[in-house]
Amino acid sequence: MAKTPQILLIYTGGTIGMVKDFKTGALRTFDFDKLLKHIPEINHLNCVITSISFQNPIDSSNMNPSNWVIISEIIEENYEKFDGFVVLHGSDTMSYTASAISFMFENLTKPIIFTGSQLPIGDLRTDAKENLITSIEIASAQENGRPVISEVGLYFEYKLYRANRTTKVNAEHFEAFTSPNFPPLGESGVHLKFNKQLIYKPTSIKPLKIRKQLNNNVAILKIFPGITQTVIESILNSKGLKGVILETYGSGNAPTEKWFLNLLSKAISNGIYIVNVTQCIGGSVIMGQYETSMALEKIGVISGNDITTESALAKLMYLLGENISKNKFKSFFETQLRGEISLIE
Numbered sequence: 016m017a018k019t020p021q022i023l024l025i026y027t028g029g030t031i032g033m034v035k036d037f038k039t040g041a042l043r044t045f046d047f048d049k050l051l052k053h054i055p056e057i058n059h060l061n062c063v064i065t066s067i068s069f070q071n072p073i074d075s076s077n078m079n080p081s082n083w084v085i086i087s088e089i090i091e092e093n094y095e096k097f098d099g100f101v102v103l104h105g106s107d108t109m110s111y112t113a114s115a116i117s118f119m120f121e122n123l124t125k126p127i128i129f130t131g132s133q134l135p136i137g138d139l140r141t142d143a144k145e146n147l148i149t150s151i152e153i154a155s156a157q158e159n160g161r162p163v164i165s166e167v168g169l170y171f172e173y174k175l176y177r178a179n180r181t182t183k184v185n186a187e188h189f190e191a192f193t194s195p196n197f198p199p200l201g202e203s204g205v206h207l208k209f210n211k212q213l214i215y216k217p218t219s220i221k222p223l224k225i226r227k228q229l230n231n232n233v234a235i236l237k238i239f240p241g242i243t244q245t246v247i248e249s250i251l252n253s254k255g256l257k258g259v260i261l262e263t264y265g266s267g268n269a270p271t272e273k274w275f276l277n278l279l280s281k282a283i284s285n286g287i288y289i290v291n292v293t294q295c296i297g298g299s300v301i302m303g304q305y306e307t308s309m310a311l312e313k314i315g316v317i318s319g320n321d322i323t324t325e326s327a328l329a330k331l332m333y334l335l336g337e338n339i340s341k342n343k344f345k346s347f348f349e350t351q352l353r354g355e356i357s358l359i360e
């Protein structure tokens with residue numbers, strides 16, 4: 016008989032476990048064990064659940080790379096003992112954390128599913144119960160004794176996404192996330208259905224490697240009509256800066272003014288990596304399609320292809336921590352490492 020899956024539930028904070036402060040009316044984090052009592056249903060799931068909580072659960076606006084390392088260490092310490100992991104996290108920065116975890120875990124063979132909710136679990140109209148219960152079911156799903164999912168996923172409002180393809184698009188709707196450039200890995204309705212042809216399948220069993228050397232000497236620079244030289248200069252001259260996500264227009268286009276290109280070019284020759292990512296919600300950067308992106312390609316800007324800004328930022332911090340040569344950096348960034356960009360035909 017197949018063994019009952021063992022699931023580790025990791026509570027980091029976020030609305031899902033919050034309560035209203037009776038004095039101020041603002042939502043604040045709360046003891047998660049007490050909140051789990053609101054969902055006795057989880058005891059009926061076909062798995063054994065163990066839960067662990069951040070000592071001080073946080074609103075995800077306070078998440079940072081040190082917290083990502085804490086999450087990775089909790090999973091690392093428990094990797095052999097459990098069949099799947101569910102991380103409860105605030106939705107605000109969930110796509111950043113989940114993308115970072117996807118890069119940090121190399122040769123992952125077990126599911127790590129991120130979820131949260133727009134309303135606290137104790138709220139009558141909460142979306143937390145469905146998100147939590149289905150995430151646990153996804154993390155426990157097995158076929159021929161192997162997990163169905165062996166990558167980092169994000170489950171929210173009936174859809175399972177590849178985490179490093181997601182972005183938060185709505186602060187109010189229960190459907191808070193989307194994955195603009197990659198279809199969902201699964202959908203929950205009457206049945207829980209997986210898009211098996213899209214799910215990552217490990218081809219060989221290599222030892223798990225966890226990359227914790229993240230370098231956050233980075234910036235996101237969103238260009239806009241009228242952006243001044245002073246602003247760009249002050250960002251590119253920031254002390255210790257190692258990499259920039261340049262959010263450009265459309266398929267990777269930016270002003271062709273001399274001062275702008277000169278500043279970028281100077282930064283690149285000073286060893287700063289600049290990655291071109293589109294401001295558009297969907298689609299890809301194609302440098303060279305327009306004259307306005309050709310110059311960027313010429314001066315050595317790296318293409319982010321169809322990566323999301325969240326994933327690009329995580330990939331940048333991860334690759335900067337790896338101390339690789341300039342050429343390797345560009346080629347790794349432009350290669351699909353964890354399914355975060357589409358393969359270019």
Ligand code: ASP
Nearest residue numbers: 029030074075105106107
């Ligand atoms: N501010 C909350 C957080 O990200 C929102 C949420 O959980 O959905 O922690």
